[in-house]
Amino acid sequence: MDDAALLEAVAEGNQDAMAAVFDRYSRIVYCIALRVLREPGLAEDVMQEVLLMVWKRPQSFVSQRGNLAAWLSVVTRNRAIDVLRKRSPLQPIDDMPLPDPRDMTIASDQGWMLDKVRAVLVQLPAEQQGPLELAYFQGLSHTEIAAKTGSPLGTVKTRIRAGLTTIRKAMGA
Amino acid sequence: MKNNVHIAETDFALYAMGVLSADEMAQARAHLAGCARCAEDLRQTTLALAAYAQSTPEVEAPAGAKQRFMARVAQIADQPDAAAPKIAPARVESKSPKRAIGWSWALAGTLALLLLAVGVDDFRKRAEIGPLVAEAQRGQIDSAQLNQLMELLTSNSAQKVSLHETAPAARQPEGRVIYAAHSGKLLLTASNLHPLPAGKIYELWILQPGGKKPLPAGTFAPDSNGNAAMILADEPANLAVAGFGVTVENAGGADTPTPPIVLSGQ
Numbered sequence: 001m002d003d004a005a006l007l008e009a010v011a012e013g014n015q016d017a018m019a020a021v022f023d024r025y026s027r028i029v030y031c032i033a034l035r036v037l038r039e040p041g042l043a044e045d046v047m048q049e050v051l052l053m054v055w056k057r058p059q060s061f062v063s064q065r066g067n068l069a070a071w072l073s074v075v076t077r078n079r080a081i082d083v084l085r086k087r088s089p090l091q092p093i094d095d096m097p098l099p100d101p102r103d104m105t106i107a108s109d110q111g112w113m114l115d116k117v118r119a120v121l122v123q124l125p126a127e128q129q130g131p132l133e134l135a136y137f138q139g140l141s142h143t144e145i146a147a148k149t150g151s152p153l154g155t156v157k158t159r160i161r162a163g164l165t166t167i168r169k170a171m172g173a
Numbered sequence: 174m175k176n177n178v179h180i181a182e183t184d185f186a187l188y189a190m191g192v193l194s195a196d197e198m199a200q201a202r203a204h205l206a207g208c209a210r211c212a213e214d215l216r217q218t219t220l221a222l223a224a225y226a227q228s229t230p231e232v233e234a235p236a237g238a239k240q241r242f243m244a245r246v247a248q249i250a251d252q253p254d255a256a257a258p259k260i261a262p263a264r265v266e267s268k269s270p271k272r273a274i275g276w277s278w279a280l281a282g283t284l285a286l287l288l289l290a291v292g293v294d295d296f297r298k299r300a301e302i303g304p305l306v307a308e309a310q311r312g313q314i315d316s317a318q319l320n321q322l323m324e325l326l327t328s329n330s331a332q333k334v335s336l337h338e339t340a341p342a343a344r345q346p347e348g349r350v351i352y353a354a355h356s357g358k359l360l361l362t363a364s365n366l367h368p369l370p371a372g373k374i375y376e377l378w379i380l381q382p383g384g385k386k387p388l389p390a391g392t393f394a395p396d397s398n399g400n401a402a403m404i405l406a407d408e409p410a411n412l413a414v415a416g417f418g419v420t421v422e423n424a425g426g427a428d429t430p431t432p433p434i435v436l437s438g439q
Contacts, residue, residue, distance in 0.1 A: 018246050022239055030224050030234040040235055047234060048242050070223035077226050078191065117224045136225060141192045157183035161386050164186050168223045 003068045010058040017056050026051065027074045034152060035137050044142060050076045081139035088156035113171055120170040128163035131156050180211045185218040205356035206412045208436055223358070306427035347400070348436050350377070350417045357410035359390060362402045369421065375401070376422045378430050379408070380439070382415040392419075392426040415439055 001009075001020065009017030029050055033043035052074060121129070129150065134140045140148065140154045149156070180188065180201050187193045188201045205212050281381055348363035369375065374394055378387040390408055395401045416439030420430040 013250060015246055015250065019239070019243055022242055025180060026234045026238065026242075027231040028229070029231045030231050030238070034232065038216065044235055044241075047238070047329050048245060051242060052245060052249070055249065069227065070220065073223045073226040077222075081191065087222055090279075090319060097324065102428055112223065118228045121228055123263075124250050125202075132225070135187065135190050135192050136222065139190070139192060142187055142195070154183075161183045164218060164221045164225070167225055168217060171221060171224055 005067070007054070013083050021054055021068075022051060025072055026095060028069065029072055032073055032076045033080045036077060036084055036139070042083060043080070046076060046080050050079055077136065084139055115172045117167055124146045124166060126165055127151075128159045128166070131159045132163040135160055178204070179208065180214075182214075183213055185211075186222070189215060189218045189222055203414075206352065207411060212355060229269070238310070253390075266413045292350060346436060346439075348354060348419065349403075352379075352408070352417075354411050354414070357403045357406075358435075359408045360402075361391075361393065361398075361404075363393075363395070363419075364400050366399040367435075369394060370401075371432050372424050373421050374424050374426060375435075376420050376430070378418045378420065378434075379412060379414055379418040380418055380437075383415050387418065387430050389428060391425060392422070 001017075003024075004018050006020055006024075010021060015170045019089075030043055030047045032051075033046040034040060037043050037046065047050045049076075053075070054068075054072075064121065092101050107117060131142075131151075135142070142153055142160070145151070146153045184193065184197070184201065188198065191198070193201065197253050205215060216227060260403075261387040283436035346363065346365045348361060351360040353359070365376075366375065376390045376392045377390040380388050388409065389404050391403055393401045393403045416437060418430060420427075420432070420434055422431055
């Protein structure tokens with residue numbers, strides 16, 4: 001059963017369908033949350049919160065035909081970063097943009113495409129991997145990354161951009 | 174980063190990750206509201222970030238996680254109020270049924286829950302919506318209306334504007350607007366509004382740059398506690414918005430704002 005059919009069933013209150021959604025996406029949601037938070041308990045909390053959003057409002061996905069895997073991935077990362085920031089009173093909680101489900105229409109959950117992304121990430125220069133990891137999975141600003149790495153602000157931005165450009169090229173190749 | 178200057182390539186990723194400064198985030202959001210080119214670049218960046226997130230090696234969720242999750246699902250399913258969010262009847266008066274959805278949501282519990290669910294933690298005035306529900310009659314929320322709201326709240330290009338009284342006052346009326354330019358959806362919440370004289374109504378205006386004529390966005394009346402909320406589904410899309418204003422008009426609304434502007438923001 002594809003995502004659309006599953007979500008139709010979820011929208012009808014079918015708990016078995018929701019269990020199937022859990023089976024399909026809980027691992028990727030959990031591992032993203034864990035990569036950010038590094039605490040299994042907190043990661044599970046975020047996983048539950050994100051997946052419960054699907055149970056509470058499946059209509060959003062049914063009607064908008066977005067890519068559920070991609071949307072869940074971005075939302076999970078954002079929620080995990082939010083939790084991370086709340087635990088550190090010195091870091092303000094900034095606006096956290098969330099993707100519009102309709103924007104996530106690319107089939108980014110296709111294994112072959114992710115394999116290509118993983119392949120280019122392995123070969124990504126360390127000076128690009130580092131800032132990208134710090135910004136995305138630790139939620140550090142470019143200013144904080146510059147202070148942490150000793151690199152100029154502009155260089156940090158350029159390296160993050162270059163890393164993402166490489167990923168985009170891999171997705172389009 | 175000004176509204177009429179495209180977002181720097183190096184800033185797209187930082188914006189999508191939410192790691193720009195608050196000012197930079199606001200400026201980028203304001204620009205994205207009216208720039209299709211940057212919105213598309215942001216979309217591509219977001220997709221790349223999604224792929225980056227998904228490239229994380231998968232690990233199994235902790236033992237018992239599914240049972241705990243399904244228990245929560247069952248718990249919600251057993252609570253009709255939680256499973257099917259309730260809303261209150263409309264308090265907003267709209268000049269045209271076609272322009273507004275035709276209701277204002279006394280969103281309290283529902284909206285507070287949704288805001289938490291979608292992570293809109295910057296929505297500081299969440300509490301002002303609460304009293305609306307307390308006094309509202311309960312009713313089944315329409316799924317299409319819920320979708321409209323969720324689309325607006327989760328849009329990463331929606332413009333959020335706080336409105337403040339133009340002259341100091343003890344009660345300090347204030348409001349907040351979220352406007353998604355790409356879809357033309359708009360959410361207004363307000364609190365501490367002064368009671369209106371008989372035959373009068375509050376009206377929201379979209380202020381355009383360059384001295385263009387303000388566009389009427391909808392009319393609304395506060396409840397007995399001075400709170401109001403309304404969502405409008407088909408405001409003009411892709412507007413270059415300089416700000417928002419609220420005036421007091423005759424019931425039925427006006428085509429041009431009548432001074433003074435009692436609330437404004439940009």
